[in-house]
Amino acid sequence: MNIPADLKYTNDHEWIKVEGNIATIGITDFAQSELGDIVFVEVETIDEDLEKEEVFGSVEAVKTVSDLMMPVSGKVIEFNEAIESNPELVNSDPYNEGWMIKIEVADSSELEDLLSADQYKDLIG
Amino acid sequence: MKNTALTQKHIDLGAKMVPFAGYNMPVQYEGVNVEHMTVREGVGVFDVSHMGEFFLRGPKAIDLIQKVSSNDASKLFDGKAQYSCLPNNEGGIVDDLIIYKISDEEYMLVVNASNIEKDWNWISSHNDMGVEMENKSDEYSLLAIQGPKAAEAMQSLTDTNLKEMVYYTFEQGTFAGVENVFISATGYTGSGGFEIYFKNDDAEKIWDAVFEAGKDFGIQPIGLAARDTLRLEMGFCLYGNDISDSTSPLEAGLGWVTKFTKDFVNSEALAKQKEEGVSRKLVGFELVDKGIPRHDYIIVDSEGNDIGIVTSGTMSPMTKKAIGLGYVKTEFASPGSEIFIQVRNKALKAEVKKPPFIEK
Numbered sequence: 001m002n003i004p005a006d007l008k009y010t011n012d013h014e015w016i017k018v019e020g021n022i023a024t025i026g027i028t029d030f031a032q033s034e035l036g037d038i039v040f041v042e043v044e045t046i047d048e049d050l051e052k053e054e055v056f057g058s059v060e061a062v063k064t065v066s067d068l069m070m071p072v073s074g075k076v077i078e079f080n081e082a083i084e085s086n087p088e089l090v091n092s093d094p095y096n097e098g099w100m101i102k103i104e105v106a107d108s109s110e111l112e113d114l115l116s117a118d119q120y121k122d123l124i125g
Numbered sequence: 126m127k128n129t130a131l132t133q134k135h136i137d138l139g140a141k142m143v144p145f146a147g148y149n150m151p152v153q154y155e156g157v158n159v160e161h162m163t164v165r166e167g168v169g170v171f172d173v174s175h176m177g178e179f180f181l182r183g184p185k186a187i188d189l190i191q192k193v194s195s196n197d198a199s200k201l202f203d204g205k206a207q208y209s210c211l212p213n214n215e216g217g218i219v220d221d222l223i224i225y226k227i228s229d230e231e232y233m234l235v236v237n238a239s240n241i242e243k244d245w246n247w248i249s250s251h252n253d254m255g256v257e258m259e260n261k262s263d264e265y266s267l268l269a270i271q272g273p274k275a276a277e278a279m280q281s282l283t284d285t286n287l288k289e290m291v292y293y294t295f296e297q298g299t300f301a302g303v304e305n306v307f308i309s310a311t312g313y314t315g316s317g318g319f320e321i322y323f324k325n326d327d328a329e330k331i332w333d334a335v336f337e338a339g340k341d342f343g344i345q346p347i348g349l350a351a352r353d354t355l356r357l358e359m360g361f362c363l364y365g366n367d368i369s370d371s372t373s374p375l376e377a378g379l380g381w382v383t384k385f386t387k388d389f390v391n392s393e394a395l396a397k398q399k400e401e402g403v404s405r406k407l408v409g410f411e412l413v414d415k416g417i418p419r420h421d422y423i424i425v426d427s428e429g430n431d432i433g434i435v436t437s438g439t440m441s442p443m444t445k446k447a448i449g450l451g452y453v454k455t456e457f458a459s460p461g462s463e464i465f466i467q468v469r470n471k472a473l474k475a476e477v478k479k480p481p482f483i484e485k
Contacts, residue, residue: 036141036350037158039440040417040447058469060417062157062350062439091156 001124002029004095008071008111009120015095016071018111025071026099027059027090030124035061038090043068043079043101050076052110056101059090072110074103129174130266130328138346145349146238148175153348160351161442164316165483168272168339169347172332175238177262178322179245182231185254190224190232193251195374195395197384201226206293206311209382210374211247212391216398217370218377220244221362223311225295233307233322235267237364251390266328268321270335271347271355275318278342282334283308287319301334303327313352315359315481354439357448360409360480366420367407367436367450375399376452377407405433406458409480412447412466414473423467424451432457435466443483453477 007015013031017024032038043057050056050070057068057079080099083089090098105111115123127148135142140151151172153160163169181189190198196209205226211219220240225233236244241262252258270279276287285298285308295309300321307322323331336344353363362368362377374383375398385396412418418438426432438449449466457464460479465472 036153037156040415042416060440062354063152065417065419088158 001033002095003117003121005117007095007117008114009117009123010069010071010114011123012069013124014069014071016111016114018105021105021108022077023072023074023103023105024099025101025103026094027068028120029094032091032094032098035059035064035066037062038087041083041087041090041100043076045076046079048076049106050074068100070103071114072103073106075106076101076103078102127175129172130325131172131174131332134329134332135172135346140346140348143349146175148238150175151346151348153350154346157348157350157354158442160345160347161354163343163345164272164314164347164351164355165443166273167343167345168270168274168278168318169345169351170332170335170339171269171271171347171349171352172266173269173320173352174266174325174328176267177236177238177241177244177260178265178267179234179236179248180231180259180261181234181248182257182259183255184230186230186232186256188254189248189252189256190234191387192389193248194222194224195379195384195389195392196224196382197386198224198226198232199387203228204294204296206295206309207382208293210368210379211244212374212383212389212395213247213370214391215370216373216391216394218364218368218372218374219247219370221364221368221379225307225309227297235322239365264325265322266325266331268331268335269312269314269318269352270321270339271312271314271318272316274342278339278344279319279335281338290319301331301338303331306331313361314355315361315483316355353437354442357437357439357450358441358443358481358483360450360482362407362450363437372407372452373398373403376403376405402455404455405452406455407436407450407452408458408477409482410449410451410464410466410475411478411482412449412473412475414475415447416466416468416471416473417447418449418451418466418468418473418475424453425465425467425472426457427463427465429465429472432464441482446482448482449475450480
């Protein structure tokens with residue numbers, strides 16, 4: 001299971017990569033493998049200010065739909081349009097081409113609550 | 126939880142296993158879309174040994190079958206199979222099943238795994254005519270070998286001429302060196318192929334032989350997830366989703382297996398329903414807006430009035446369109462009708478369409 005060391009993680013199997021006050025968010029390799037083939041990612045919260053753990057979108061696999069949750073509070077500024085037409089990118093490349101949204105981080109102190117790669121590895125066993 | 130005779134094979138292949146109808150079953154191996162396309166374009170193998178097999182024997186076997194089933198089993202001949210329903214007394218369906226006529230005095234009934242006990246009790250309760258009944262579900266394995274290349278890929282394993290077999294016929298023959306295998310030209314995918322019934326003791330031998338024979342044809346194991354997307358692209362009903370104890374066969378579009386040429390359980394009430402017309406119908410639909418319909422989502426009209434409920438939904442791996450089945454009020458049931466699927470806080474536009482959802 002691929003868990004890049006330079007990312008932060010959540011208990012909901014999302015990853016977050018912070019550059020300055022901008023963060024990129026996606027789901028982990030473990031999450032995509034558990035979901036199976038992803039057929040649709042919906043994000044309709046562009047320009048919205050959302051709280052930590054608020055739902056920013058949903059991911060539909062063949063058999064299930066799951067909510068996507070904000071790892072930290074912030075404003076949604078971009079949705080990865082590539083996955084709108086090619087949702088399978090989330091399966092094939094969850095940490096790069098399969099990213100989901102970019103946000104402006106509202107409170108960088110919340111980043112400290114996130115899991116490190118090692119902690120996330122322990123979580124998924 | 127029960128295992129099939131092939132559970133270890135699936136685990137060794139790296140399948141994701143899930144509990145289904147009390148069995149530990151492979152839901153996917155490589156991925157549902159890839160597996161789906163393997164069946165549509167080549168050949169794939171499903172272990173569906175969880176399905177139930179009942180044998181009914183004796184001179185009155187046909188009378189019991191005619192009493193409990195909705196289709197007309199008197200049309201069967203030796204080696205012919207028939208899709209049918211077991212109606213209940215309340216207008217609903219106990220189960221859907223396939224009835225195989227082995228001889229005048231012997232039939233095999235293949236039922237859904239989740240309903241084995243219910244069906245057994247139901248049929249037994251109508252057996253006041255001394256029919257010998259035997260539940261062989263735990264002794265039989267079933268492989269569905271499906272896809273356009275199935276006949277060619279499996280021909281080396283049997284003398285039965287697979288390519289010449291007519292849909293919904295079967296033979297008892299030798300398969301992979303095992304005698305008395307039921308080779309049935311049936312399936313739940315719409316891509317052609319066979320269902321092979323045999324004793325559990327032969328399961329590993331047959332499984333290995335099937336993969337060896339199919340190797341040059343790109344044969345792959347297929348999980349239950351693709352079984353569901355394949356049947357849904359064809360608009361085939363799934364018991365527990367699209368049909369149930371509380372849906373009438375006439376509402377479900379199963380009028381073609383509900384024959385009033387004979388008396389059967391609840392036939393009078395169903396005949397009356399046919400005459401008066403049903404108030405809701407099971408229809409296929411394709412989403413116009415983006416989203417995926419799911420079981421139990423509400424169907425509304427353009428004004429937001431509740432007009433029905435989704436019973437199955439998925440993204441079609443073939444067309445990449447979101448498709449589903451659901452019950453709607455009869456006035457919305459004709460192809461082309463505009464309906465809306467309530468997905469969380471939105472009403473997504475959809476169009477009623479007669480399945481199959483793919484070009485045959």
